[in-house]
Amino acid sequence: MISAARLLLMAAAVAMAAGCAAPLADDGAFRVDALRTVQDARSQVVTTSLVLQSSTDDKVLATSANVIATTAVSQLDTVAGTFNSIEPPPAQDDLAKQVDDALQAAQSASRQALLAIRRGDLTQIPAIQEKVDRSAHKLEELEDQLSPEQAAS
Amino acid sequence: MNKLFALTLGILTAIGGFVDIGDLVTSAVVGSRFGLNLAWVLIVGVIGICLFAEMSGRVAAVSGRATFDLIRERLGPRVGLVNLLGSTAVTALTYVAEIGGVALAIQLAADISIYLLIPVIGALVWIVLWRVKFKLIENVFGISGLCLVVFGVAVAMLNPDWHEMGTQILQPTLPETETWATYLFYAVALFGAALTPYEVFFFSSGGVEEKWKPRDLADMRLNVFIGFPLGGLLSLSIAACASLVLLPAGIQVDSLGQVVLPVVVSLGKIGLIVALIGMFSATFGAACETGLSIGYSISQFFGWQWGKFVPPIKAARFHMIILVSTIAAIGILLTTVDPVMVTEYSVVFSAIALPLTYFPILLVCNDRRYMGKYVNGRLCNVLGTIYLVVIVAAALAAIPLMIITRVGQ
Numbered sequence: 001m002i003s004a005a006r007l008l009l010m011a012a013a014v015a016m017a018a019g020c021a022a023p024l025a026d027d028g029a030f031r032v033d034a035l036r037t038v039q040d041a042r043s044q045v046v047t048t049s050l051v052l053q054s055s056t057d058d059k060v061l062a063t064s065a066n067v068i069a070t071t072a073v074s075q076l077d078t079v080a081g082t083f084n085s086i087e088p089p090p091a092q093d094d095l096a097k098q099v100d101d102a103l104q105a106a107q108s109a110s111r112q113a114l115l116a117i118r119r120g121d122l123t124q125i126p127a128i129q130e131k132v133d134r135s136a137h138k139l140e141e142l143e144d145q146l147s148p149e150q151a152a153s
Numbered sequence: 154m155n156k157l158f159a160l161t162l163g164i165l166t167a168i169g170g171f172v173d174i175g176d177l178v179t180s181a182v183v184g185s186r187f188g189l190n191l192a193w194v195l196i197v198g199v200i201g202i203c204l205f206a207e208m209s210g211r212v213a214a215v216s217g218r219a220t221f222d223l224i225r226e227r228l229g230p231r232v233g234l235v236n237l238l239g240s241t242a243v244t245a246l247t248y249v250a251e252i253g254g255v256a257l258a259i260q261l262a263a264d265i266s267i268y269l270l271i272p273v274i275g276a277l278v279w280i281v282l283w284r285v286k287f288k289l290i291e292n293v294f295g296i297s298g299l300c301l302v303v304f305g306v307a308v309a310m311l312n313p314d315w316h317e318m319g320t321q322i323l324q325p326t327l328p329e330t331e332t333w334a335t336y337l338f339y340a341v342a343l344f345g346a347a348l349t350p351y352e353v354f355f356f357s358s359g360g361v362e363e364k365w366k367p368r369d370l371a372d373m374r375l376n377v378f379i380g381f382p383l384g385g386l387l388s389l390s391i392a393a394c395a396s397l398v399l400l401p402a403g404i405q406v407d408s409l410g411q412v413v414l415p416v417v418v419s420l421g422k423i424g425l426i427v428a429l430i431g432m433f434s435a436t437f438g439a440a441c442e443t444g445l446s447i448g449y450s451i452s453q454f455f456g457w458q459w460g461k462f463v464p465p466i467k468a469a470r471f472h473m474i475i476l477v478s479t480i481a482a483i484g485i486l487l488t489t490v491d492p493v494m495v496t497e498y499s500v501v502f503s504a505i506a507l508p509l510t511y512f513p514i515l516l517v518c519n520d521r522r523y524m525g526k527y528v529n530g531r532l533c534n535v536l537g538t539i540y541l542v543v544i545v546a547a548a549l550a551a552i553p554l555m556i557i558t559r560v561g562q
Binding site for chain 1: 260261263411413422
């Protein structure tokens, strides 16, 4: 007969061991994580794009634009960091690289956008806006590619 | 004329004071992900809060005593204590979220780190609760909270397809990108945000503060049945704004800045400034209400002198509870926890705690010893019972849905 305390100890040990194990996802789970990452990243990039556009149109206060864009860039970094901490299954290496490339492009474009917003450098904005929108479009394509309907077909 | 002015002021205050950080964030999140396909939950929630706010207001006007004062007496100290712990924990979490919300609103206007703002805001809230008269707090923040009407103006300026919006509200469907689990999770969250427990504690204790009598019942009912639904329209317009601008763009709200983006797109700088004033007032006013509610519920349960109708020296323990909870809220926020995340959890936990708040109100309202001839009528009891079933279902579903959806992901 196992005592309640011992059972609790065993359960705690199993839980701890599970928590320490490296997160090696299976193919399906990895695709779900990738899709979620791409969706979250696109949300942040489009936010930056909207703020950039609003700054060009003189529709937003400089302080608010800076805060919203800074938060979006910081969230994008978190999303990318979380995805990079997941070890992809061997069959998904190509997908991992695709997502990683898209994330890097998005991070780079968003940072340039943030600098332009902070500096109030309106001359640079059209070129940066194009870059940001292109990275958002790339993420959208990836999102379509990873959507459950596409996966099923 | 004075009477009409007081009545109008009361209704305007109820409208402006309806929205808090939970409504702001949850409505925008829901709008950005589901369009108006969850607006029916908001309507159900507003009817529910009207129903129970009227009951708790009636208890205050007829018995001259507030909700927790009677809960302990009616349910006994043990059950009453469980009730107190559950409700106060949720209200304290909401208090943290509201102070964080004020900081985020000021940050958007002034670009100052929220970690510098949080202690200052906490101190300000405490000073206001200590020094400023109850009626003044209620009126100033309630009226200035009306600036949130700018979200409704933004909706109109965005030239929406009104027919499509009406269809989403009346014939809701599940968007292709979402699952039933997330749909239900956000339905529970929206319901929790509309029926936050502190609202009835504040409303009934406020009734005692303002010395309501049975003759004031008609005014109270006008405030509730006109003010709250119009306040609910503010939440609906925030969701509509998100559904018109953020949903098509693929933006899922996770910061307060994203909540105001549709106003920026639609109305530019002036709209943004008005929206920021509205958000500041709504969150600061709600921070005052939640802070007071913590003091009210604990003091009423233990039978201590409470309220702002007596000088602070005579209600020292009441003010001490507010001070301690304010310091704790500041401490929690300074751990760098995300206030928006705290808000999201607070509305879900609010849904879990709903039965603890609303069941005793229904019970007390049926007790002739307290209510005399003002006990619930048949219609009120039927509606109250139906809502109680919905409330219990939402409370039971909240945690499983939170786990299944990984907090709505």
